[in-house]
Amino acid sequence: MHRPAGWTTRRHPFVDHIMETNIPLGWKPLNLERYDETTDLDEHLDAFLTQAHLYTNDNAILCRVFPTFFKGVALTWYGGLPPRSIGSFDTLVKRFDAQYTTSQSHCMTSTALASLRQANDKSLRKFMDRFGRIAVQI
Numbered sequence: 001m002h003r004p005a006g007w008t009t010r011r012h013p014f015v016d017h018i019m020e021t022n023i024p025l026g027w028k029p030l031n032l033e034r035y036d037e038t039t040d041l042d043e044h045l046d047a048f049l050t051q052a053h054l055y056t057n058d059n060a061i062l063c064r065v066f067p068t069f070f071k072g073v074a075l076t077w078y079g080g081l082p083p084r085s086i087g088s089f090d091t092l093v094k095r096f097d098a099q100y101t102t103s104q105s106h107c108m109t110s111t112a113l114a115s116l117r118q119a120n121d122k123s124l125r126k127f128m129d130r131f132g133r134i135a136v137q138i
Helices: 041-053 061-069 072-079 089-103 109-113 124-137
Strands: none
Touching: 041 061, 041 089, 109 124
């Protein structure tokens, strides 16, 4: 297999002590969808932490496990982080948040609901369904 120039097997952004921390024996795979930039990042992070905290609060283990729930562009982003640039889970989350903050769901307000209009080519039923979904979010 041909590797690009500069490619190395050391393709993680973590400082050494994080990579030297072993995942505990008996660690169970978490039941979590992989993040691909199309879903809410806060929801993904909350789901990850809720499940991971059943097993550990260890900073290094959280760092090592969290990226296993990336796919697509999120995995590519992670792979492009500079070596030894992440020394804590907090730093990883801040970088993740800065990269994908536009994927967060936006808070719906009553103003959004009041400004909702039925398109000429849409049925009343579709409009009411959309109205109902937005009303529930508020």
